[in-house]
Amino acid sequence: MDMSCTDQPLSRRRALAAGTGLAAGAFLPLAEASATAAAPAQGSALAAAAEYTNPVIWQDFADIDVIRVGDTYYASASTMHYSPGAPVLRSYDLVNWEIAGHSVPILDFGAKYDLNGARGYVRGIWASSLAYRPSNRTFYWLGQIDFARTYIYTATAVEGPWNRLSTISTPYYDAGLLVDSDDSLYVAYGNTTISVAQLSPDGRSQVRTQQVFTTPSSVGTLEGARFYKINGQYYIFLTRPANGQYILKSSSGPFGPYTMRQVLLDLRGPIPGGGVPHQGGLVQTQSGAWYYMAFVDAYPGGRMPALAPVTWTSDGWPVVQLVDGAWGTSYPSPAVPPPPRPVAPMTGVDTFDGTTLKPRWEWNHNPDNTKWSVGNGLTLRTATVTNDLYWARNTLTHRIQGPTSTATVHLDHSAMRDGDRAGLALLRDSSAWIGVKRDGGVTRLVMVNGLTMDSSWNTTGTGTEVASAAVSGNRVWLRASADIRPGTARSGTFSYSTDGTTFTRLGPSFSLGNDWRFFMGYRFALFNHATQALGGAVRVTRFELSTP
Missing domain, CATH: 2.115.10.20 (Glycosyl hydrolase domain; family 43)
Structure with a gap:
């Protein structure tokens, strides 16, 4: 490319705050x-000053x-x-x-x-x-x-x-x-x-x-x-x-x-x-x-x-x-008329009801619209055969809420096929994820890091599995937490649960990169891609973005 x-014009240099x-x-x-x-409308009252x-x-x-x-x-x-x-x-x-x-x-x-x-x-x-x-x-x-x-x-x-x-x-x-x-x-x-x-x-x-x-x-x-x-x-x-x-x-x-x-x-x-x-x-x-x-x-x-x-x-x-x-x-606070209604929050729960995605969601590149659906949760059918998440279509992203926030998803992986990879990522030019690998009829929970790109946005690392755990049944809760405060440890952590209540940490902390050249910040990302053949699917029945 x-x-x-x-x-x-792209050379916007990141400045020091001084x-x-x-x-x-x-x-x-x-x-x-x-x-x-x-x-303003005749007689409309201005909102009381606050901060x-x-x-x-x-x-x-x-x-x-x-x-x-x-x-x-x-x-x-x-x-x-x-x-x-x-x-x-x-x-x-x-x-x-x-x-x-x-x-x-x-x-x-x-x-x-x-x-x-x-x-x-x-x-x-x-x-x-x-x-x-x-x-x-x-x-x-x-x-x-x-x-x-x-x-x-x-x-x-x-x-x-x-x-x-x-x-x-x-x-x-x-x-x-x-x-x-x-x-x-x-x-x-x-x-x-x-x-x-x-x-x-x-x-x-x-x-x-x-x-x-x-x-x-x-x-x-x-x-x-x-x-x-x-x-x-x-x-x-x-x-x-x-x-x-x-x-x-x-x-x-x-x-x-x-x-x-x-x-x-x-x-x-x-x-x-x-x-x-x-x-x-x-x-x-x-x-x-x-x-x-x-x-x-x-x-x-x-x-x-x-x-x-x-x-x-x-x-x-x-x-x-x-x-x-x-x-x-x-x-x-600006002195303005009282709002006609509360605005929709940018955090909270999405069960993917209705017939369209809510506008908080954006795909990584254009999706293949034949390979996903909403209504009874979000169904992601594999759309790409690749071992590189950066090439995988139909990765659905959500902005991270600062200064710290947690994304939790409920994943039904019963329809995955051998070679499929599905989960929840912290996505940028240096990425990591927690999710499910299915190989040889065996399903495992894994934490993967080391997904990287160079400054021309070519893949330089497709990821290394650094932790794993056995999983039984067809459903699992996946969780990613991110501290996006600049100048801090900038850490991401991953955990899972089999009951939606008790979560177990999986893998080491992931250090979020802060190079400005990718421009877009980290996002939570839902993905499902094949490494062998298309045909598998997962269903996300619930996504929650929460803050402490």
Whole structure:
């Protein structure tokens, strides 16, 4: 696989969490930002002020683009090689979030996303953009794939269905989509050299593109564009990976000229041992307050969203509000109307009822949809003959909840066949798992580690069995616990149970890798693959994600 592009915009360097931050500036409320803003309903009471704690989501949702439509907030995030891609998060208060759907239903961008002769690890859905167009009451997702072209998907509800609107030959790298107040569509994009494109009114083609800014060498790299029109001014919000945030401002229209100002650099973040909050986007509440939702590098778990209030200088520049010279670990909660309902928790139990997977789940690459089903639990039929989990299709993943959490699954392995391998993994470019091996008519419980990839995402280790135990009957409970706090031991442990109550540790602790280059954090993963022949199956009747 050609990874030559990784030396270009992909080279986001992981930063140390140290520095002094910025002084607070004068507060000047600004007018409504873009056509998506809406006034609060007449007579609606604002929620009583409390405090929230950062990160607001301790799960891996990077490259956030955040918007408000009426009284509801939405955000999109990167998912790389996971399918479906580009999750859409929903919130009513900017603090409590649920996963509502995915903007990219399938990664139909080439055979490598099907694990068919090639692999798409660390490709796919990078920093992309989510916008809402009031004129047709439609959500738009825009992103480039493989540095080749840009795709736009639309939906009238974030739950879907999402459909591809257009393909544009210009790859808008790290793009931000702006729906202007006159309904025109503009895209800011680029790495170091920042450009603005205008799209046709139907969003299906490019009308014009123009370079609008060249990053000074003293700043280095700028990327991760978000595009706004605020109080008649055009702003392009940019990140300096992975320790800074800058903003460009134009008073002369979307094509500039633009002037630049630093928003933050080497700012201490809210996660001990984690990085500098950066990238992400700006959003305005119904009452006119502004917030910045960034992400914090916090490997091995990934990149975690953090929220901070923003004020504005008298000449129209944003200022992040700090606590003791740092991005605060807590702030007063946004004053918003009471939510219409609680959001769906990102932890808890899933029994795989219904006819579809809940949006908390994403496959490692596209699945073979003929080899799995839900309804009476999750049935995974073997879809690949391989001794390499990284090549196995239909591995179903779930983000790990930080700072520590445990996944427990109830597995029915009665329909496994000789050579099959099924279980629960801690999945990344260095992986381990607990599960069931069936060989020669004998079923054993095993703990396997040493599954590894190199920096080009080629397999360098298919795993070593380091512990085993006999198993009787057709069902077993498997458990994986993960400590994803950066700077700690970063350990994963595995255990099993024959009754669902008493668990027995199996194997040594597994040290979770914290190299940033894989971008996505560790995930819990359910898998079943064959090493001899297809035909076997397992059924997961219950999955529970719990925190201490």
